[in-house]
Amino acid sequence: MPELPEVENVARALRLNLQGRRLTGLKVRFGGVLSQSPRLTRQTLLGKRLDRVYRHGKYLLLTFSAGENGAERSPTPRQLVGDSLAADSSGRYHAGETAHLMIHLRMTGQIFILEDYRPDKHVHLVFDFEGLPVHYRDIRKFGRFTLVEDDRAPDAIRHIGPDMLEIGFAAWFDRLVERRAPIKSLLLDQGIAAGLGNIYVDEALFRAGVHPLTSPADLSRDELKALFRAAKSVLRLAIRHGGTTFLNFTNFHGQPGNFRRKLRVYQRTGEPCPRCGTEIARAVVAGRSSHYCPSCQREA
Numbered sequence: 288m289p290e291l292p293e294v295e296n297v298a299r300a301l302r303l304n305l306q307g308r309r310l311t312g313l314k315v316r317f318g319g320v321l322s323q324s325p326r327l328t329r330q331t332l333l334g335k336r337l338d339r340v341y342r343h344g345k346y347l348l349l350t351f352s353a354g355e356n357g358a359e360r361s362p363t364p365r366q367l368v369g370d371s372l373a374a375d376s377s378g379r380y381h382a383g384e385t386a387h388l389m390i391h392l393r394m395t396g397q398i399f400i401l402e403d404y405r406p407d408k409h410v411h412l413v414f415d416f417e418g419l420p421v422h423y424r425d426i427r428k429f430g431r432f433t434l435v436e437d438d439r440a441p442d443a444i445r446h447i448g449p450d451m452l453e454i455g456f457a458a459w460f461d462r463l464v465e466r467r468a469p470i471k472s473l474l475l476d477q478g479i480a481a482g483l484g485n486i487y488v489d490e491a492l493f494r495a496g497v498h499p500l501t502s503p504a505d506l507s508r509d510e511l512k513a514l515f516r517a518a519k520s521v522l523r524l525a526i527r528h529g530g531t532t533f534l535n536f537t538n539f540h541g542q543p544g545n546f547r548r549k550l551r552v553y554q555r556t557g558e559p560c561p562r563c564g565t566e567i568a569r570a571v572v573a574g575r576s577s578h579y580c581p582s583c584q585r586e587a
């Protein structure tokens with residue numbers, strides 16, 4: 288499943304290749320990946336220029352405008368969460384000249400930006416950006432493209448916390464410190480901070496030497512700070528390596544990410560710990576597989 292680093296790479300690819308281009312065509316082969324009708328989606332987006340691509344957690348928000356000039360500098364990204372956002376996301380999506388498209392790739396969504404891409408039966412949308420085709424492929428069809436009203440966030444995003452790469456330690460600490468659940472579940476809790484999935488949580492806990500079942504109350508502020516830094520650095524490292532490819536995720540050029548080789552504990556049960564040689568163990572925490580070193584990550 289694409290997680291924050293994979294989605295960040297998609298965001299960068301969209302910015303690099305499509306920002307400033309107009310959407311001149313949209314072929315819908317399977318309308319189920321659209322939240323609105325193909326007709327409304329086309330009516331809202333066609334002819335508009337992609338001005339801005341913003342990522343929050345695993346969500347992408349694309350802003351289109353009817354601007355006549357060349358690409359302008361994107362405005363400062365707006366946070367998609369918080370009480371300042373109006374609750375009502377119904378209404379018109381194309382009032383005025385700006386339109387917003389929210390994308391979530393879910394389990395198996397892939398975006399290809401390749402001139403000679405040959406679509407197979409799993410390609411559901413084909414966007415045309417002034418001659419440059421962009422294919423959306425999704426084997427399990429859980430991904431969603433949703434028009435969202437100007438300045439408002441739909442239900443899917445309102446409950447999620449600040450992005451893990453943007454939140455500062457003090458704010459993160461405040462959101463976490465009073466909670467009683469195991470640290471692993473809190474790191475996975477998208478309401479605290481958005482973007483950490485199972486792979487990166489296991490890797491961050493290992494790097495910080497924290498057992499997945501530890502309660503935040505049993506960790507010092509310095510230990511939590513080390514964990515916070517480990518989580519960010521794992522995400523940044525994974526972004527640099529194009530993400531981690533399991534199953535179906537590949538980047539926009541169809542190449543797999545190579546962060547998998549850098550994983551120290553995730554899905555390495557029974558292999559020696561790279562730090563001390565103890566066998567990596569596996570336990571289920573919060574319904575998810577957790578991989579850790581029983582010597583380096585002692586339960587508090």
Ligand SMILES: [Zn+2]
Nearest residue numbers: 560563580583
């Ligand atoms: Zn170890």
